[in-house]
Amino acid sequence: MAQGLKRRVYQVLEVAHPDDRVSRNIDRALVALIVANVLAVVIETVEPIHARYASEFWVFEVASVAIFTVEYLLRMWVCNEHLSLARDGPIEARMKFAATPFALIDLAAIVPFYIALILPFADLRLLRVFRLLRLLKLVRYSPALATLGRVLRNERRALVGALLIMAAMLLVASTAIYYIERDISPDKFGSIPESMWWALATLTTVGYGDVVPASPLGKIVGGFVMIFGLGMFALPIGILASGFASEIQRRDFVVSWSMIARVPLFARLDGLSVSRITNLLQARVVEPDTVIFHKGDPADNMFFIATGEARVEIEPEPVLLGDGDFFGEFALLNDVPRSATVRAVTQCRLLVLDCEDFRGLLADDENLRRIIDEVVEQRAAELGLDLGTRFDPESG
Ligand code: CMP
Numbered sequence: 001m002a003q004g005l006k007r008r009v010y011q012v013l014e015v016a017h018p019d020d021r022v023s024r025n026i027d028r029a030l031v032a033l034i035v036a037n038v039l040a041v042v043i044e045t046v047e048p049i050h051a052r053y054a055s056e057f058w059v060f061e062v063a064s065v066a067i068f069t070v071e072y073l074l075r076m077w078v079c080n081e082h083l084s085l086a087r088d089g090p091i092e093a094r095m096k097f098a099a100t101p102f103a104l105i106d107l108a109a110i111v112p113f114y115i116a117l118i119l120p121f122a123d124l125r126l127l128r129v130f131r132l133l134r135l136l137k138l139v140r141y142s143p144a145l146a147t148l149g150r151v152l153r154n155e156r157r158a159l160v161g162a163l164l165i166m167a168a169m170l171l172v173a174s175t176a177i178y179y180i181e182r183d184i185s186p187d188k189f190g191s192i193p194e195s196m197w198w199a200l201a202t203l204t205t206v207g208y209g210d211v212v213p214a215s216p217l218g219k220i221v222g223g224f225v226m227i228f229g230l231g232m233f234a235l236p237i238g239i240l241a242s243g244f245a246s247e248i249q250r251r252d253f254v255v256s257w258s259m260i261a262r263v264p265l266f267a268r269l270d271g272l273s274v275s276r277i278t279n280l281l282q283a284r285v286v287e288p289d290t291v292i293f294h295k296g297d298p299a300d301n302m303f304f305i306a307t308g309e310a311r312v313e314i315e316p317e318p319v320l321l322g323d324g325d326f327f328g329e330f331a332l333l334n335d336v337p338r339s340a341t342v343r344a345v346t347q348c349r350l351l352v353l354d355c356e357d358f359r360g361l362l363a364d365d366e367n368l369r370r371i372i373d374e375v376v377e378q379r380a381a382e383l384g385l386d387l388g389t390r391f392d393p394e395s396g
Helices: 002-014 021-043 047-081 090-098 101-118 124-141 143-154 156-181 192-203 216-255 257-261 271-280 329-334 355-364 366-383
Strands: 282-286 291-293 301-307 310-313 319-321 341-344 348-354
Touching: 002 021, 002 047, 021 047, 021 124, 047 090, 047 101, 090 101, 101 124, 124 143, 143 156, 143 216, 156 192, 156 216, 192 216, 257 271, 271 348, 271 355, 301 329, 301 355, 329 355, 329 366, 348 355, 355 366
Parallel strands: none
Antiparallel strands: 282 348, 291 341, 301 348, 310 319, 310 341
């Protein structure tokens, strides 16, 4: 009973399944509450409004923190339903979960309130500003922000490179202008750090005009700094734009039916089933020679190869899988860790299916289940494994 409830709470709070109305509505309500909270923090700073509605603001704050606290505790309770944490002990799983970025954001959204309550001498104004951190809770619900996060992560090397170039240009420009202008305008170009203000305003093409070089040589250098600034500061924008474009391209191939049609397993499904699966699959592009997962890893999804080749590293002979093959089903069906390491041989465009969705799909589709069962039995024999107790989709 408690286990069933826990599972349901997990599905509602943590699994964004498109067909789950309750989960969708709770997500919407939480998003509305977060937005209302941020608006309240902003509006509260208008003194006449605050003075008039102080008690309403307080009631709203207490109610919001109560809801966010319950949400946080529930997420903590159900966290070991995540397959990646299922193998840890209850305390270890919770500690790992508490250290994830989302859990830290959830904690930061409520902690200032309790600090103010316990420590009456704390700076309340500062703590109020911390309430704006609640805005970060929205990241969980926004695929666009998640995409931005992925782009920043993917392009971090290029972005750090661009940042270094910008820092070097700032240094060169401010040093040059300092030596040229220090005797003419010592109040504005008296040191390299002081000259950096001019260099930054010029490189970024903001040009406040509060500090300008007076000598002809200073103006010539200024001209060069402007032109280089234009090019260099456009660099990170270009990097981000192309990162976004390739990220969207990666996502786009999922929605194409032709990709799904490459997987023989899906070829026999009717249009309705294919469109359902299309919504469940996620794209992942894996570069050659990348390990997709290691033997012994906990398993929470399975993979279909849309294009490319992957190698299952088993003894005595590794098995090569190609377009339309699938892998990673074995651990999900038998509730065991990965039975083998799988490595991309060429660049692979993979379709990833979450464990929950896979189980839902098998429970709904007898045909699919039979085909997968056959493959699994054959693979188990090749691996020399006894299948033992199997997951039964009928019982959930
Ligand atoms: P899983 O155990 O989740 O992770 C390793 C995967 O390798 C396994 O699922 C299967 O999908 C795949 N695999 C294991 N043995 C074979 C085999 N003999 N032939 C093809 N694929 C295999």
